[in-house]
Amino acid sequence: MQRWRLGVYLGLVMSLVMLLTGCATNKASSTTSQSKRTVAKSAYVTSSRPTFYVHGFQGSAKSTNTLIAHAEKTAHAHKVYVATVSTSGQVTLSGHWDAKTRNPIIQVVFKNNLAQYDQQSAWLAKVIQTVQQAHSFKSYNLVAHSAGCVASVNMLMTTGLKLPTIHKLVTIAGPFDGVVGEDDVANQNSFLTSGQPKYLHAAYELLDAKRANFPNGVHLLNIIGNLDDGSNSDSLVTNVSARSVKYLTRGHNVHYTEKVFHGKHAQHSQLHENAKVALMIDRYLWHR
Template identity: 60%
Template structure:
């Protein structure tokens, strides 16, 4: 009788062991499956050249500019990254705002094209108009950060806006700023001369023109933590300029933001396609803008 109970106990223990092994096997299988799914998702994300974000990007033209000034850049962004122009914000000469288009929450990499009806207005006016556009849309759509891509004087208007202390309490934070041919310290044939200006040992431009002096006077208001890509044109014709803006004028942005915690990068484009107005039609410029705003840093690593 004792032998029967002994053998019976052994059988029960053996069966219990099989059950436990089965449960462990199932748990291990589930864990492996979950890990595989996570790895697959990470792999797919790494294989995507451009990331998707709900952060809006505002495209701003310069003096004498129009929607044409940013149409090509926006078209490249839509084709290359899946971005979508959701709104055109038109500002009348009296500051009245008109919005056309449709912006739904599920749209990734949304773009707002800003158009000033008075495209030769002073910087202060364009800065105030740009701030009004961003403020009204932030109130309506609830975004807390934004990007700006600007050309020529649109950059001065943008930086002037960023340096203006008087903003609504809920005004969103700028994340990335792409400056193309920024005329921060003079325009050739207007208030600058070819090959006249240069940087002193302190990093300051030797000749500081009126607009630059005004900006430098309120630089303390420039926000911290901004990622900046400063794109500069050089015709390679000895003028050290894009035909209208000298390299020193464009690069003087760096000195304006001294003392601030900014991630600052410069990129120079050379040749005939680097002429002032050609820069916003240049495919290399457009690609550099798209990669800076939405490029996936893990993409190239995944391809290796």
């Protein structure tokens, strides 16, 4: 009788051990599977919407190389085309845009990097149209530095252009209302209670006259540099000049975000080499 009871007891113990082991194994397997899914999901989206990077006055591909390289490394973006605009306005695309490419980037290069805003606006519109003919898309993003910001905003306010819908616009050190040493002076300008700059320079007056044409619903990230040397500027563009783009978008339901970077790495040309600036742009454009 005792042996029988002992056998039953040992059988129950073995069954309990096997049950607990199975539960632990299933739980571990479930945890491992869940962990793999968590690791596999990127913090950045997978989008087919193209983003155009535009340099400024006297700029070149070097002006946007660092920003693009950072986007490729961090946000899993891929440069698909370099769109080169000749001095006569002819657009040449080099590269390849595969249908499955994640977060595609087009780098815009003007051979004549001294052209006026309106000319660069026309060229930029032609670049976008040329790329759309090569690879169809319905909406796009723009990242621009310095004079490229003014050219981009001017293009968006120009009627008669058959362009896709602008989704997000990033302006870096945009001289919308003057350039220090040319038609602006540090700490001279300010904003009125209405938000309008006190002094309206020639280029700004032209933009303001067209502001009714600014598209609705645009997401705008305005990046500004301040050297913290008392000039309230990035050496070339005062903070007031850079901020003045906001007044141009009034009444258009623009989702406006402003970020000021400080110190020596916030100098006008250093902004597009600044890793913190690049990271902010990547997150603004592609972060979930």
